[in-house]
C-alpha cells in the first residue's frame with residue numbers, strides 16, 4: 379500500500395496516541411470541575427494550549443480549541459457579523475476550501491457583499507488585487523495560507539498588511555500549512571488563523587483558532603463558558619492533548635522532515651512530467667507545499683486514474699476529498715484558468731512522513747500502463763490526439 383493523500387488526512391502517530399489514551403480512561407474528568415480528576419483534565423488542556431501556542435509563536439491565551447479546521451474557519455468568518463459597524467463587505471479568494479467559501483455564502487444570505495479574488499495561473503492571490511478590492515466597508519479578509527489542491531503558498535504577510543492598512547480584520551486558513559511549512563502568527567500579522575490536528579498526524583475532529591490578543595472574536599458554538607466563552611461544549615480533552623503532541627512533533631523537526639518530503643515531491647514531479655507527454659504541473663513550481671504534487675493528464679479522467687491506482691494499492695486524489703466523487707471540475711483549477719479537460723484529468727498526490735523514495739519509483743511505474751490503457755480508450759485521443767503526441 380502506498381498512501382499519497384496526506385492533504386486529505388494523515389495517520390495518527392503512535393506517540394500521539396500514547397499521550398491521548400489516559401484521557402479516555404483514568405483521566406476522564408470534566409475540565410470545568412474542581413476536584414482532582416477535573417484538575418488533571420484541565421492540566422492536559424493547558425499543556426496542549428501551551429504547545430499549540432509555542433508552535434505558531436502565539437501565547438496560550440490566544441488559542442481557542444475547536445471541533446475541526448472547518449469549525450475554526452466558520453468561527454473566523456462568522457466574526458464579520460460582529461464587525462458589521464465597519465461595513466458589510468468581506469473579501470476571500472476563489473480557491474479557498476469550502477469551509478471558507480460556504481461560510482462566506484452564509485454571510486451573503488445575511489446581507490454581506492462577498493468579493494472572491496481571482497488567482498493567477500499558479501493559484502497566487504495578488505496583494506495589488508486585494509488592495510483594489512478593499513473598500514471602506516470591508517470588515518474581514520480571509521485568504522488561505524496554502525492551498526489544499528495545488529499546494530500554492532500565498533503571500534500572507536503582504537496580504538494581511540494590505541487588509542490591516544484599511545482597518546479590516548484578517549484571517550488565514552492555515553490548515554494545510556501548519557506542520558508543513560513554518561507558521562509564525564507574529565511575522566504573518568494576522569488576526570485569526572485556523573489549524574487542524576489530523577493534517578499533521580494528530581486526531582480527527584479537533585482544531586484550533588488562533589485569535590490575536592486584542593482582537594474580539596465572536597463565539598460560534600453557544601451553550602457554555604468553555605474556552606473563555608468563545609467555544610461552548612465540554613472539551614475533547616484526549617483530542618486536544620493529541621493536537622498538542624502532534625503539533626509539537628510536526629514543528630519540532632520541520633526543516634529535516636520537509637526537506638526529505640520536498641526531495642520526493644520533486645522526483646515525482648520530474649518523473650511524471652518527463653515520462654508522460656502532455657502532462658502538466660498544476661500550481662507553482664517552488665511556492666508550493668513540500669508534499670504536494672498535482673498533475674493533469676491529457677485525454678483521461680482523474681476518477682479512472684484513481685480507480686486503477688487503487689487496484690495497485692496506491693491511494694491518491696483528484697483534488698480535494700470533498701469534491702472527488704462528484705464529477706464537478708475543481709473550482710481551484712478552474713479559477714487558475716485550466717481547461718475543463720485539464721481540470722477533469724488532474725491527479726493530486728500528497729506525500730508525508732511514511733513515504734520513502736521507493737514509493738515514488740513504484741508510483742511512476744504503475745502510472746505507465748494505467749495511463750496508456752486509459753488514453754487508448756479515450757475518444758478524444760482516438761479522434762486525433764494521436765497526431766498531437
Ligand SMILES: *Cc1c(COP(=O)(O)O)cnc(C)c1O
Pocket residue numbers: 385386446447448449451475477522524525526551553554574575576577583584585
Ligand atoms: C482539511 C482542510 C480544512 C478542514 O479541516 P477539517 O479539520 O477536516 O474540518 C479546511 N481548510 C483546508 C485548507 C483544509 O485542507
